[in-house]
Amino acid sequence: MHITLINLTPKIFSKRSLGGIFICLSLLNTSCKEEVQEEPFSLNEKYYSEDTQLYLPDDLEASLWAESPLFFNPTNMDVDAKGRIWVTEALNYRLFRNDPNKFKHQEEGDRVMILEDKDGDGKAESSKVFVQDKDLTAPLGISVIGNKVIVSSGPSVIIYTDEDGDDKPDNKEIFLTGFGGYDHDHGLHAMMAGPDGKYYFNAGNAGPHIVTDKSGWTLRSGSLYNGGSPHMIDNEPGMVSDDGKVWVGGIAMSINPDGTGLKVLGHNFRNSYELALDSYGNMWQNDNDDDGNKGVRVSWLMEGGNMGYFNTDGSRKWQADRRPGQSIPMAHWHQDDPGVIPFGDNTGSGSPTGITFYESDLMGEKYRGTLLASEAGRNVILAYKPEAKGAGFELNRHNLITSLPEEEVEDAKSRATDEDKTKWFRPSDVVVGTDGAIYVADWYDGMVGGHRMIDSTGYGRIYRITPKGKKLSRPEIDLSTTQGQIAALKNPAVNIRNAGFGLLAAQGAQAVPAVKEVLKDKNPYHQARAIWLLSKMGEEGVQIVEEQLEASNPNIRLTAFRALRQVNSDILPFANKLSKDPSAAVRREVAVAMRDMPLNQVQDILIELASRHDGDDRFYVEALGLAMDSKEEEIYPTLQEEIGAEALDWNPGFEDLTWRLHPRQAVNGLKERAISEQLTEAQRKKAVTALGFINDQSAVNAMQEIAASDIADVKDQALWWLRYRRNNEWNGFEMEIPELKANLSPEIQKEMLANKSILTKNNSSESDKIKAAQAMAKDRTGGMMLIGLAEKEALSEELKTEISKVIFQNPEQAIRVLAGDYFSKPSTSKAITLEDIRAIEGDVTKGKQVFLGKCATCHQVGEEGRNIGPNLSMIGAKLDQNGLFDAISNPSAGVAFGYEMWLISLKDGTVAYGFLQADGPIVVLEGLQNEVYNIPAEDIAARKRFATSIMPKPTDLALNETDISNLTAYLQGLK
Incomplete structure (x- = not known):
């Protein structure tokens, strides 16, 4: 070409x-x-x-x-x-x-x-x-x-x-x-x-x-x-x-x-x-x-x-x-x-x-x-x-x-x-x-x-x-005539069509013959526009649209059904007819139209639609799921009777539908399938997944039985689901599994809690407060406690001065960065400018060494580095040299969603900090060592979300102009 x-x-x-x-x-x-x-x-x-x-x-x-x-x-x-x-x-x-x-x-x-x-x-x-x-x-x-x-x-x-x-x-x-x-x-x-x-x-x-x-x-x-x-x-x-x-x-x-x-x-x-x-x-x-x-x-x-x-x-x-x-x-x-x-x-x-x-x-x-x-x-x-x-x-x-x-x-x-x-x-x-x-x-x-x-x-x-070689001229659009309105309806520009649509609809039956002619247009999109319009033009127009339910083009049939949904409150006769349509797309439209209708009116249609699912169409089964939204428990026994079978004999369509609906009535069947060696590994795992979405004690019990089984491929999967669900939807159910909760007990943070107590007691001497504060400033947990106290304005200016002398040497990078919002940071060398690095030709090989030495503690490229900050494997596809320098030199200018630092203080005085992953009865934080903190919401005393990025500025990482030039050269090549 x-x-x-x-x-x-x-x-x-x-x-x-x-x-x-x-x-x-x-x-x-x-x-x-x-x-x-x-x-x-x-x-x-x-x-x-x-x-x-x-x-x-x-x-x-x-x-x-x-x-x-x-x-x-x-x-x-x-x-x-x-x-x-x-x-x-x-x-x-x-x-x-x-x-x-x-x-x-x-x-x-x-x-x-x-x-x-x-x-x-x-x-x-x-x-x-x-x-x-x-x-x-x-x-x-x-x-x-x-x-x-x-x-x-x-x-x-x-x-x-x-x-x-x-x-x-x-x-x-x-x-x-x-x-x-x-x-x-x-x-x-x-x-x-x-x-x-x-x-x-x-x-x-x-x-x-x-x-x-x-x-x-x-x-x-x-x-x-x-x-x-x-x-x-x-x-x-x-x-x-x-x-x-x-x-x-x-x-x-x-x-x-x-x-x-x-x-x-x-x-x-x-x-x-x-x-x-x-x-x-x-x-x-x-x-x-x-x-x-x-x-x-x-x-x-x-x-x-x-x-x-x-x-x-x-x-x-x-x-x-x-x-x-x-x-x-x-x-x-x-x-x-x-x-x-x-x-x-x-x-x-x-x-x-x-x-x-x-x-x-x-x-x-x-x-x-x-x-x-x-x-x-x-x-x-x-x-x-x-x-x-x-x-x-x-x-x-x-x-x-x-x-x-x-x-x-x-x-x-x-x-x-x-x-x-x-x-x-x-x-x-x-x-x-x-x-x-x-x-x-x-x-x-x-x-x-x-x-x-x-x-x-x-x-x-x-x-x-x-x-090439064809001049496209803008047309003169005359909306004063029916033909001009038809031309507007057929115009390539989306919102221009609306002008013709509105004026033709206002004409009603008078304009029906002209609009009906558009159904003969060779462009099927023009035909579809005519269908929508005819549905708004009175009884004669609606009758013509109903006739399009017999069209040979499935796109025209589904357009006619969509149009009739908007103007005809009784769509069930059309839905019943089209539930047997050879086109899965047309049947899908019938399904989504049934979502908010009472089951006693649509059950036969839903059974017909479900019977045509072969288990190999994710879009179709999701449409069925929408159709049965809030009706799952009520309709499942009938589905089981009409198109189901014994648990180990489910056909792919019914298996897929049960996975999608995951009603309580399916718990026993799913458990039987999960532990059956007659089924494939994929079938067993699909049954376990379906159980994981049933919010009922019976599903928890079944998952525990599976976790106690001898079938390795589902045993470990079931244990994962139990541990995972304990921290969200299954938090209120009874279960017995080994604990994975990160330990935030006062015993772990005992020394720092003692120092914090000295800081907050009025009868502590100034020298004792300074000693306690400096000890905290050197510790990961203690440093974050100090930031929390500074946020609440619970530290005197004298203490903040003393803390400033130590906290910027804290072993946790995030604390060193966030401390800059609350404490006086020592002066650094002259800021590096884009002009400084432009004058230096970057070396990709040396830039990779800068990345591995300074950036890989938080960022990944391919398999190298740690998954704490955003993955940089394709950063070169997004940013040029200017953009990379801006991102490196001004990290807080645009903190990526999900990488905002949170500090959570518990009622027992302990703290946890990291990235918020889930909020609810159990609050989940991912810490900076990739540890997970699962914190009951009722135990939380205070929360703080920081606007400052925890990524240090180049001067804080001791990067000079040559380092940054090399680093940007390396990052530019990552696509």
């Missing part, structure tokens, strides 16, 4: 040293699938240029459509009916961490900009401010729907209405508010119009999200997440929303345009940056992992699905639930737990951003049906042609647009330097224009996420991708 290289030299800000930028667009369509497999394109790794460069396949071309100063720091884009691009800016990004005296910012708040190519030459020459508002602080989402401009800027979704069309807001409405994550990457994201006329959007896990819609319905979503912004408040796991459900972490939602009908569509993400819907109603998203854990994902979201970041109520991190032998990605997203949707494509490490679904034929029919996902951390736009597989999808990834040769995106060493800024391409969003072109926003920077940035000027760019 030939790759064409396009030269795109900026004319504005050209004084900047711009690195090579490449864009790779792979040929993604069913008809050329074999060609792609036989002749995958490769990039020219030897090509270097200081100009802006884009790699493209030979049927596409690219142009620099707009750049600063037309706008700055683009976070999100949308397109209006005139073909203009609207951009949200984030110049006021994390000014609580990023010095406003250094970084360009807006005193009057961030802005929404309108960019336009007035002369149609393929380059924007005009920009104007639509609104600048102090309520806009690093907004992460924008949608232009008619005369409404919907901006997502935590804690609120704000609607600005331009009544007179002068590109200035005449009205401002706080549409929804109460979302967590103010000025935070993991907060509120963009809202968009779905094919059904509702608005769809999502929010990351920086909650809690406590939001009431205009009908009075309240969402409450919380989790263990407590980091990242001084504006955050403590989350509370396990909150119940007005629908009676517990929604956890990041959430996807829909709402009616009038602000009523808020509904959760999926949950338990970390931070899905944006939600995309195709015209069938499928939801697509990406999500980032805990940095460095190679667990970033691009996913299809099943309605109501749990995507598995936390445990089911948000009280535990994945590390606390990781099972022996589990890979990090599988543990990270709880993929082996019943009740969790498959994560889709695991893309490795990164920082995913905007996402869209391309449905037009204007780029060529082969690009129709392509999911485009921005990946700012890896300098790439990823592309997928989702292929139906059972009740879910298979996602085969291609690098569509990237600033790096393909092998560097995937695995090779980074060559980014200050002069070569190929890694400064940070795609923050991708949208489709009214002309069918693809537009890519580039927040041009050497750092991405983590509350940090390097570029102080706010520079940004937008690229336009079009077919």
Whole structure:
């Protein structure tokens, strides 16, 4: 496959040293699938240029459509009916961490900009401010729907209405508010119009999200997440929303345009940056992992699905639930737990951003049906042609647009330097224009996420991708006629379709014939849009939609069923019919529609759906689990009678369904299977796992019997489950197993408790207090006790002075670092600057020795080092030299989630410190030697979470300029 290289030299800000930028667009369509497999394109790794460069396949071309100063720091884009691009800016990004005296910012708040190519030459020459508002602080989402401009800027979704069309807001409405994550990457994201006329959007896990819609319905979503912004408040796991459900972490939602009908569509993400819907109603998203854990994902979201970041109520991190032998990605997203949707494509490490679904034929029919996902951390736009597989999808990834040769995106060493800024391409969003072109926003920077940035000027760019030799022109959209409204409905731009949708729906029966004609369109996505619309156009339209339940295309059948669910309260006749559909995807839709319906109305449908499960479709069994949510105990006896058998004779489908439902009635059968040598090891272990999710004394008893058996493969597994569950869901049940609880008894900390008593007694002499304090300052436990006392302002200035002389020699690195927040640290040598290390050529071999000598005490690269801080095995895929130096020299500027240090003081005076892994009846801390502290909540007197990173600054590690230059050279090559 030939790759064409396009030269795109900026004319504005050209004084900047711009690195090579490449864009790779792979040929993604069913008809050329074999060609792609036989002749995958490769990039020219030897090509270097200081100009802006884009790699493209030979049927596409690219142009620099707009750049600063037309706008700055683009976070999100949308397109209006005139073909203009609207951009949200984030110049006021994390000014609580990023010095406003250094970084360009807006005193009057961030802005929404309108960019336009007035002369149609393929380059924007005009920009104007639509609104600048102090309520806009690093907004992460924008949608232009008619005369409404919907901006997502935590804690609120704000609607600005331009009544007179002068590109200035005449009205401002706080549409929804109460979302967590103010000025935070993991907060509120963009809202968009779905094919059904509702608005769809999502929010990351920086909650809690406590939001009431205009009908009075309240969402409450919380989790263990407590980091990242001084504006955050403590989350509370396990909150119940007005629908009676517990929604956890990041959430996807829909709402009616009038602000009523808020509904959760999926949950338990970390931070899905944006939600995309195709015209069938499928939801697509990406999500980032805990940095460095190679667990970033691009996913299809099943309605109501749990995507598995936390445990089911948000009280535990994945590390606390990781099972022996589990890979990090599988543990990270709880993929082996019943009740969790498959994560889709695991893309490795990164920082995913905007996402869209391309449905037009204007780029060529082969690009129709392509999911485009921005990946700012890896300098790439990823592309997928989702292929139906059972009740879910298979996602085969291609690098569509990237600033790096393909092998560097995937695995090779980074060559980014200050002069070569190929890694400064940070795609923050991708949208489709009214002309069918693809537009890519580039927040041009050497750092991405983590509350940090390097570029102080706010520079940004937008690229336009079009077919080679074919001019794509923005259409004139005439909404005054039915045909103009039909054209809008078929437009490539997502929110433009909504204008045609609304006006045609308002016409009712009068417009039905015109809309019905769209069902004959060769583009199936256009057909699907017509189905949604017809369902809103009265009795005649609904009748036509019902006829589509007989369509040959399963996507059309499931779209018709989805549409009928929204307008027809009696869907059971349709559900009964489609429960026998040959398509697993159609049957899946029937299953999720049954979730909140009474069992006496849907039991026959559920039995029919369950009977068609073959045990080899995780998406399907999860849909069945959602269908039977809160009905498990009631329906299981009937399932056993209709499709079950004796315990050792379960077929794969029933075995899988029992694992997913794990009702109490299955305990005896699961125990029998777990200890039967007639079954395979995998079957026995699956039975043990199912028992581990049954919260009942009978399951505990069965697990103890299995642990006492002679079958080695399940005996050890059962013992692990008992010890693990004792510290969470099974804490209140009776069990007898060997203790593993870390010993925090006063006996262990006896000497330090005695010294602490001297410090806190009024009758202790000053000399005795100084002696006790200095002894504590030299001890790991005593040092943390002193920090706790300083936090409570329980130490005199004289004592703090004496402690300062000793505590910075404490053997625990974390104590030496955290002590700097409370005690006077001895002066260090001159701070090292980026200019200092730029002048020195780094040596990779020597850099590895620096890592092993100074960093490996906390960080891992491959199998070397310790797993205390974030894994650095792929850090070079995310940061260039500037970003690495910033991370090394300013470690507290962006503490990774999960690596905030906690100090827990117990009522008996003892202390424990480490990383919080779980909160509940048993609080779980992971200590700095990888020891685990399981602490009963009732024993805790006080908690303290530190904002300071425990990673020392370079001067504290005695690193000089040469050491840091060598270290960054080594880290840059880790991909």
